[in-house]
Amino acid sequence: MSLSNTHFSYGTVTKSFHWITALLILSIIPLGLVANHLAQDIKNVNVPTTDADIAFAATLFSMHKTLGLTVFFIALARILWTIRETQPHPLNAKNRLEATAAETVHWLLYGSLVAVPLTGWIHHAATTGFAPIWWPFGQNLPFVPKDESVAEIFTKIHWILFLVMGATLLAHIGGAMKHFVIDRDFTLQRMLPGFGSGPETDATTHGPAPIIVAVAVWAAALGGGIYLGDFDTHASGPSAEKLAEVQSDWQVQDGTLTIDVNWTAAITFDEPERPGPAGVVNVTVSIPSLTLGTVTDQAMTPDFFDVDQFPTATFDADILKTDTGYTATGPLTIKGKSVPITLPFELDINGNAAHMTGTVEVNRLDFNVGQSMRDEASVAFAIVINIVLTATRSE
Numbered sequence: 264m265s266l267s268n269t270h271f272s273y274g275t276v277t278k279s280f281h282w283i284t285a286l287l288i289l290s291i292i293p294l295g296l297v298a299n300h301l302a303q304d305i306k307n308v309n310v311p312t313t314d315a316d317i318a319f320a321a322t323l324f325s326m327h328k329t330l331g332l333t334v335f336f337i338a339l340a341r342i343l344w345t346i347r348e349t350q351p352h353p354l355n356a357k358n359r360l361e362a363t364a365a366e367t368v369h370w371l372l373y374g375s376l377v378a379v380p381l382t383g384w385i386h387h388a389a390t391t392g393f394a395p396i397w398w399p400f401g402q403n404l405p406f407v408p409k410d411e412s413v414a415e416i417f418t419k420i421h422w423i424l425f426l427v428m429g430a431t432l433l434a435h436i437g438g439a440m441k442h443f444v445i446d447r448d449f450t451l452q453r454m455l456p457g458f459g460s461g462p463e464t465d466a467t468t469h470g471p472a473p474i475i476v477a478v479a480v481w482a483a484a485l486g487g488g489i490y491l492g493d494f495d496t497h498a499s500g501p502s503a504e505k506l507a508e509v510q511s512d513w514q515v516q517d518g519t520l521t522i523d524v525n526w527t528a529a530i531t532f533d534e535p536e537r538p539g540p541a542g543v544v545n546v547t548v549s550i551p552s553l554t555l556g557t558v559t560d561q562a563m564t565p566d567f568f569d570v571d572q573f574p575t576a577t578f579d580a581d582i583l584k585t586d587t588g589y590t591a592t593g594p595l596t597i598k599g600k601s602v603p604i605t606l607p608f609e610l611d612i613n614g615n616a617a618h619m620t621g622t623v624e625v626n627r628l629d630f631n632v633g634q635s636m637r638d639e640a641s642v643a644f645a646i647v648i649n650i651v652l653t654a655t656r657s658e
């Protein structure tokens with residue numbers, strides 16, 4: 264059997280490219296769908312998941328990505344090969360519409376073999392994912408920034424282009440079956456290993472119609488993907504929670520909670536002579552105003568702070584003067600979960616101005632923050648909250 268195609272047969276190289284790709288694609292699709300389904304479950308706090316589930320999902324995703332990139336590079340080689348190859352004449356040339364549709368489908372499949380893995384790859388490079396590509400060439404792409412909104416848009420495009428690919432494949436496989444079962448011609452057989460030439464037919468020319476239709480389908484899909492991606496980030500993106508004005512004896516002049524957030528504090532405080540109760544403090548933090556550099560968007564997701572459900576965090580504490588300094592003891596509420604904490608702090612009062620410094624360490628898992636990251640490889644369990652603030656007493 265010849266390596267190359269003729270006008271009436273497919274050669275071994277084209278057949279090998281075709282069936283290796285078909286096998287890979289038909290594995291990659293279920294891997295992507297199942298892994299994504301598992302990932303949704305892991306992100307959903309109402310679905311109990313174990314460390315084994317997380318490891319399993321990561322393995323499926325790594326397989327999906329690695330096989331996907333294998334398809335990508337095979338597709339590039341296949342396209343280069345096909346450009347200089349003879350194309351066998353269609354066996355149903357008399358049915359011009361059907362023959363044109365078949366050629367359009369082939370263009371769409373070639374395009375999908377490049378565009379679908381490429382958009383998955385860009386999504387992977389833009390996000391700080393936990394399932395690596397199993398290869399030694401790194402996980403990033405030059406020119407692709409680490410940016411969750413880029414990742415979000417490319418997730419949508421990956422999905423939309425996959426829908427185009429899936430629908431095209433159904434038409435393609437359906438067409439092959441029609442040739443075999445209804446037309447009973449040699450179209451399917453001549454693509455199978457071991458079969459040679461089909462009947463000799465005349466060449467047909469369809470003009471540029473197939474490629475124009477294919478490009479129009481991609482443009483529509485891409486436009487829809489970008490629109491949906493943008494729409495999603497903008498429409499569901501958290502708007503900064505407006506914090507109500509608070510009445511307080513002490514007005515905070517400046518201060519930090521280590522990370523940059525919008526927050527208010529109501530403080531009632533009277534310096535007692537002896538150790539004992541000294542007042543109360545109520546701190547409210549606007550979670551949507553939290554900025555954490557490039558991972559800010561990720562921090563807002565249900566897996567982390569779930570900003571849509573829980574737009575504020577609070578700390579309501581009693582202040583106690585101790586022998587050595589002060590403590591603020593009370594529930595810290597993040598993501599609807601309250602954990603009692605004690606914040607030791609130092610206080611310098613100078614007339615009507617007070618300067619406070621304190622540090623406390625909390626475990627993010629106590630607040631269901633970053634549940635899918637149950638080891639400390641990506642995000643440490645301990646979060647250190649450093650508080651430095653200056654307040655002045657209201658007149």
Ligand code: HEM
Nearest residue numbers: 291292295296299328331332334379380383384387418425
């Ligand atoms: C021909 C190759 C590929 C096909 C047919 C394909 C198809 C799919 C499908 C069907 C899904 C499930 C989408 C969902 O349920 O929402 C998916 C998800 C995904 N794929 Fe691919 N994929 C391919 C290549 C790649 C490559 C090369 C990468 C990365 C290097 C990749 C990364 C991803 C990621 C990260 C997701 C999850 C997206 C999310 O978080 O919503 N894919 N893919």
Ligand code: HEM
Nearest residue numbers: 277281284285288345353369372373376436439450451454
């Ligand atoms: C069970 C699955 C599949 C069957 C039964 C099948 C069948 C066929 C047949 C019979 C042909 C020859 C058509 C002709 O001579 O006009 C063909 C060609 C082709 N198929 Fe498939 N196919 C399958 C899967 C796929 C997949 C997964 C892809 C890529 C995503 C694909 C891409 C192509 C392309 C691009 C051609 C044009 C010939 C070439 O340049 O290789 N096929 N297929």
